[in-house]
Amino acid sequence: MNIYEIEHNREIVHPNTRMADVIEADYRILPLLYRIGIELGFGEKSISEVCCESGINPNSFLLICNTYLLTDYSPSSELIGSANPSDLIKYLSSSHSYYLNECIRELEGLIDKVASDLPANQRDLITTFYKVYRKELENHFSYEEDIVFPYVRRVIEHKEENEKFTIGTFEKNHSNVDEKINDLKSIVMKYIHSTGNRFESMQLLSTLYILERDLMKHTFIEDHILIPMINLLEQSHDSQ
Amino acid sequence: MTANNKRVLIITPSRIVAEGLITILTQAGGFTIERVISSISRENENLLHTIPADIIIADPSMFGFNILQTLKNRLSEFTTAPLVSLSTMPMSRTIAANFDEHISMFDTAPEIVKKLRNITIVDTSNSEESQDNNIGELTSREKEILVKVASGHSNKQIADQLNLSVHTVITHRKNITHKTGIKTIAGLTVYALLNNLITTPNENL
Structure with missing residues (x-):
C-alpha cells in the first residue's frame, strides 16, 4: 500500500498542457470552464493559448484548475503572485450565480420530487431543512458580493483608503457552506425512503455529492488563493 | 503486523x-x-x-x-x-x-x-461506555444525548443533567456524528424527528 498522498505541491497541469487533455484527466472540471468563460471547440490548443483568447491570465486558470484536480493542493506563492486577482473575482462571482441559478434550481426540483412521495411530516422536514439552508447560502454569497468583492476591487485598483474592512476581516468571518449539504447527503442516503422515485433519489444523491465537492473547492479558492493574494496587495500598498 | x-x-x-x-x-x-x-x-x-x-x-x-x-x-x-x-x-x-x-x-x-x-x-478512568463505539446503531445513551442536542442544550448543560463529564459528552457527540454522517445541529434535529426520537420541531431547524 502506498501510504503517501499525492506528492506535495505537484502541479499536474502546465501552461503548455493541451486543454483537451485537462478535461480528459478529470471531467469534473467542466463546470469550472463554464464559469470561467472558456468555450468548447478549442481544438488542439494549449491552456495558455485558450486562456489568452478568452482574456484570462493562464496562471489564474492554473490555480483554479489545480484546486479541482488535486486532493492535497498547496498553491505556490509564485503562482499566486503571478495570477490576476480580477480573474479570481470574476470566477468566484460567476460561480455564485451558477450555484444559485443552476445547482440550487436543479436540487430544488429533485428534492420536491423525492419529497412528494414521503409521509407529510417527513416531506415538511426535508423541505424546511433545505429552505433554511438555501437562505443561509444566499446570505453567505451576498455578503461576499456586497462587501468583500467590492473591497477587493478597490484594492486591485489601489483605491482603498484607511478602511476598517480588510481581507483579514473576511478571513475571520468566513464559514463553511458545505456542512449542511453533507448532512442532507446522509439523510437522503440513509434515513428516508422514497419508493416511488428511485431514479430521482439517486439523482439527488449524486447532485449533492457533486455540489458538496464543488463548494469545498470554492471555499478553498477563497481561503487559500484569494485571501493570500489580496494580503500581498494590501501589504505592498501599505509599504508605499 | x-x-x-x-x-x-x-x-x-x-x-x-x-x-x-x-x-x-x-x-x-x-x-x-x-x-x-x-x-x-x-x-x-x-x-x-x-x-x-x-x-x-x-x-x-x-x-x-x-x-x-x-x-x-x-x-x-x-x-x-x-x-x-x-x-x-x-x-x-x-x-x-x-x-x-x-x-x-x-x-x-x-x-x-x-x-x-x-x-x-x-486511561481507563474516563473511558466509560464510549470507547470503541463508533460503528453500528446509536446506543441508548447516544440517543438520549442526541435528543438533548436537538432540543438546543449545550455540551455543558447535557453533562450537568446526565451527570457526565463534558469530555464524555463530546466523545458521545463525535460517535453520533461518525455513525450518522450528520454534523450540524439542524441536521441532527432532522435525524431525531425522522427517527421519532423527538416529536416537535424547534427553532434549531
Whole structure:
C-alpha cells in the first residue's frame, strides 16, 4: 500500500498542457470552464493559448484548475503572485450565480420530487431543512458580493483608503457552506425512503455529492488563493 | 503486523522527516504507519475521518496558530487519538499547549518510541461506555444525548443533567456524528424527528 498522498505541491497541469487533455484527466472540471468563460471547440490548443483568447491570465486558470484536480493542493506563492486577482473575482462571482441559478434550481426540483412521495411530516422536514439552508447560502454569497468583492476591487485598483474592512476581516468571518449539504447527503442516503422515485433519489444523491465537492473547492479558492493574494496587495500598498 | 499495533498518522511536508520517523517506528515494532499526509486542507480534512489512527503526529511549523486551533477542533469531532508534535524548531507555549506530547528532531530513537508508547496507554478512568463505539446503531445513551442536542442544550448543560463529564459528552457527540454522517445541529434535529426520537420541531431547524 502506498501510504503517501499525492506528492506535495505537484502541479499536474502546465501552461503548455493541451486543454483537451485537462478535461480528459478529470471531467469534473467542466463546470469550472463554464464559469470561467472558456468555450468548447478549442481544438488542439494549449491552456495558455485558450486562456489568452478568452482574456484570462493562464496562471489564474492554473490555480483554479489545480484546486479541482488535486486532493492535497498547496498553491505556490509564485503562482499566486503571478495570477490576476480580477480573474479570481470574476470566477468566484460567476460561480455564485451558477450555484444559485443552476445547482440550487436543479436540487430544488429533485428534492420536491423525492419529497412528494414521503409521509407529510417527513416531506415538511426535508423541505424546511433545505429552505433554511438555501437562505443561509444566499446570505453567505451576498455578503461576499456586497462587501468583500467590492473591497477587493478597490484594492486591485489601489483605491482603498484607511478602511476598517480588510481581507483579514473576511478571513475571520468566513464559514463553511458545505456542512449542511453533507448532512442532507446522509439523510437522503440513509434515513428516508422514497419508493416511488428511485431514479430521482439517486439523482439527488449524486447532485449533492457533486455540489458538496464543488463548494469545498470554492471555499478553498477563497481561503487559500484569494485571501493570500489580496494580503500581498494590501501589504505592498501599505509599504508605499 | 499484529492487531495490537498502534496505528500512526503522520502529517509533515518533509519526506525526509517522514521516512526517518517511519524507520524508527518500524524498527521499534508495535506501530503501523497508516498514512503520511503533507498538509491539511479543507479537502483532505474529510479524508482524515477515514484514516483510523491511535496517534496523530504533526509538524507544528506548518500550521499557523489559527489553523492549529481549527485542526484541533476538527480532529476532536471524530477521534480521541492524542496529537503529538514533531518539532523541527522551537515553538511558543501557546502552540505547544495544543499538543498532548512533544517529540523533537533531536530526540533519540528510544526516547521517541517511549513517549509514543506511554501516550497510548489507555486511561481507563474516563473511558466509560464510549470507547470503541463508533460503528453500528446509536446506543441508548447516544440517543438520549442526541435528543438533548436537538432540543438546543449545550455540551455543558447535557453533562450537568446526565451527570457526565463534558469530555464524555463530546466523545458521545463525535460517535453520533461518525455513525450518522450528520454534523450540524439542524441536521441532527432532522435525524431525531425522522427517527421519532423527538416529536416537535424547534427553532434549531
